[in-house]
Amino acid sequence: MGISFVTRPGPRPPQASLSGFERFFREQYPAVVRIAFGVTRDAHMAQDVAQDVFVSVLRRFPGPADTDRARAWVRVAAAHVALNMIRGERRRERREQLSGTEMAGTGPEEMVVDRESQAEVRQALSRLPRRAAAVLVLRHSGLSYAEVAEAMNVKVGQVGTMLRRAESALRKELQNASRT
Amino acid sequence: MHHVPSPQLRRLADEPLAVPDRALRHLSGCGRCQAEADEIAADVALAARTLGTPCDIGDVDLEWAMLQERLHEAGPVGSRAGGRLPRRLGRVSVSTGTVAAAAVVALGAGAAAALTTIYAPTHVAPVRVDQSDLQAVENITGLEPSQLAAGLPPSGSRSLAFGRLTWTTAGHARQVGSIARASALTHLAWSAPDALPPGVGPAGSAAIAPQVTATVSFSHSAGPGIAGSTLQITAGPAVVVQYGSTSANASPVTMAIAVMQRPVASSSGATASELEQFLRSRGGLPAGLAHELRLLGDPATTLPVPVLPGMTQQQLTIGGTPAVLVTAPSGVASAVIWESKDGTVHAVGGLLDKKDVLGVARQIG
Numbered sequence: 001m002g003i004s005f006v007t008r009p010g011p012r013p014p015q016a017s018l019s020g021f022e023r024f025f026r027e028q029y030p031a032v033v034r035i036a037f038g039v040t041r042d043a044h045m046a047q048d049v050a051q052d053v054f055v056s057v058l059r060r061f062p063g064p065a066d067t068d069r070a071r072a073w074v075r076v077a078a079a080h081v082a083l084n085m086i087r088g089e090r091r092r093e094r095r096e097q098l099s100g101t102e103m104a105g106t107g108p109e110e111m112v113v114d115r116e117s118q119a120e121v122r123q124a125l126s127r128l129p130r131r132a133a134a135v136l137v138l139r140h141s142g143l144s145y146a147e148v149a150e151a152m153n154v155k156v157g158q159v160g161t162m163l164r165r166a167e168s169a170l171r172k173e174l175q176n177a178s179r180t
Numbered sequence: 181m182h183h184v185p186s187p188q189l190r191r192l193a194d195e196p197l198a199v200p201d202r203a204l205r206h207l208s209g210c211g212r213c214q215a216e217a218d219e220i221a222a223d224v225a226l227a228a229r230t231l232g233t234p235c236d237i238g239d240v241d242l243e244w245a246m247l248q249e250r251l252h253e254a255g256p257v258g259s260r261a262g263g264r265l266p267r268r269l270g271r272v273s274v275s276t277g278t279v280a281a282a283a284v285v286a287l288g289a290g291a292a293a294a295l296t297t298i299y300a301p302t303h304v305a306p307v308r309v310d311q312s313d314l315q316a317v318e319n320i321t322g323l324e325p326s327q328l329a330a331g332l333p334p335s336g337s338r339s340l341a342f343g344r345l346t347w348t349t350a351g352h353a354r355q356v357g358s359i360a361r362a363s364a365l366t367h368l369a370w371s372a373p374d375a376l377p378p379g380v381g382p383a384g385s386a387a388i389a390p391q392v393t394a395t396v397s398f399s400h401s402a403g404p405g406i407a408g409s410t411l412q413i414t415a416g417p418a419v420v421v422q423y424g425s426t427s428a429n430a431s432p433v434t435m436a437i438a439v440m441q442r443p444v445a446s447s448s449g450a451t452a453s454e455l456e457q458f459l460r461s462r463g464g465l466p467a468g469l470a471h472e473l474r475l476l477g478d479p480a481t482t483l484p485v486p487v488l489p490g491m492t493q494q495q496l497t498i499g500g501t502p503a504v505l506v507t508a509p510s511g512v513a514s515a516v517i518w519e520s521k522d523g524t525v526h527a528v529g530g531l532l533d534k535k536d537v538l539g540v541a542r543q544i545g
Contacts (some may be wrong), residue, residue: 022244025244025247026240026244029237029240029243029244030237030240033235033237033238034235034237037233037235038231038235041233043235043236043237043238046235047237047238047243050243051243051246051247051250054247055247055250055251058251121230121231136227136231137231139194140227140228140231140232141231144195145191145194145195145198157187158187159187159191160186160187160188160190160191161186161187161190163187163190164186164187164189164190164220164223166227167190167220167223167224167226167227168223170223170226170227170230171222171223171226171227174226174230
């Protein structure tokens with residue numbers, strides 16, 4: 001008889017069979033986490049931010065007709081929620097419990113150095129004007145100028161100006177941090 | 181021309197094709213603009229180094245499951261999870277949410293009143309079946325066992341001789357990265373055996389099957405007592421973990437352990453007795469199978485385990501609950517199935533003799 005009672009799962013169904021919100025989640029989740037990570041410098045915290053953002057977007061844009069606006073909204077919301085991030089330890093513990101794995105892969109000494117430098121970046125970002133910090137993490141998470149403009153609700157031509165000022169401000173903040 | 185504006189110099193670092201040719205021509209001959217371009221390039225490089233660290237986005241399936249869990253816990257629109265919404269929108273949502281919650285409670289109470297659980301097995305029992313029995317089941321229900329074995333689409337419907345069958349699944353059957361994830365996604369507790377039988381390697385893969393809900397809506401042709409009523413059956417979710425081999429020459433899968441939520445059936449209108457009478461009245465149920473079913477005792481609390489011709493079966497207990505051990509003719513394969521007291525159905529099987537299968541079952545049962 002072998003082990004005939006064991007049913008192997010079939011192939012994943014086509015995307016068309018997914019619910020609209022699940023499809024939206026799966027398409028936008030990587031970008032949202034990358035943006036949040038740009039601020040938090042911590043994968044667990046970034047995943048927590050993404051959870052908050054997707055809970056909120058479902059309430060803000062319940063209809064499928066709002067997909068374009070929702071896409072722009074989750075990206076900028078990821079930046080802002082991450083900048084507000086002060087919570088997350090509770091769900092971090094839950095995630096590690098569920099996944100059964102420690103996600104950090106570096107050695108103890110590297111982790112200490114890494115944590116210090118990541119904390120410096122977080123502090124520098126937190127001292128920047130909010131829109132400057134947001135445009136920085138959106139662009140450096142891999143969004144194009146057009147996507148940054150859509151998320152920030154500005155014209156594409158303004159993105160260069162915003163980025164220039166934000167990067168200059170970031171350099172100054174990092175220089176100040178290294179002096180102290 | 182005038183000096184190149186800073187935004188254009190900034191964009192030069194990312195999207196040079198978007199910068200006009202005349203600006204590039206000016207830049208090539210202007211020391212002031214080149215100095216600013218160098219400063220901008222240094223700032224861009226610093227920001228990229230600082231912010232461009234690769235990010236582990238995690239397991240999207242797990243995150244989706246966690247989000248669903250959170251949305252379920254948060255309740256309808258306007259609950260605490262939506263607290264970041266603007267105050268005005270929040271007030272509207274609370275009002276909407278209150279109405280939605282009241283509607284859900286009212287509908288839920290109505291549904292609870294209309295649907296009566298008529299089948300919730302508490303223990304397993306063997307039922308001998310042969311090919312003619314399977315053919316008879318096919319004739320009565322219009323469903324081919326081979327179709328069921330091959331897997332139905334995630335949702336769908338089809339006509340039966342006495343009504344209509346519709347089914348939906350809560351997600352997709354798939355492999356997952358770890359047993360812990362499978363357990364988290366299905367909310368099924370998992371106990372791993374401490375010791376594996378000789379020749380059985382470590383767990384090689386974990387798969388989940390979602391909960392399936394099937395609804396039979398009986399048509400008027402079903403006759404009095406049954407016509408117009410609805411039978412709803414839920415089964416799953418399930419977790420299946422396959423174990424490999426310690427030998428390169430042996431079968432890649434030597435053992436599997438499965439855990440699933442017991443199936444439950446509810447009916448609106450027709451009682452269990454009326455449904456049983458209806459099935460008997462359809463005719464075509466072989467006398468032998470009918471006799472086997474009668475031997476089950478109370479059919480509403482028994483999960484039948486089909487035993488095919490040539491197989492031997494033995495009734496015993498695992499963890500204090502009834503279990504059915506099935507062994508292939510030559511003894512090369514065995515499986516044991518039992519339902520624990522919390523309503524979870526367990527199965528251990530593989531290319532093992534019955535002592536090894538029972539040894540594993542008693543570790544986790």
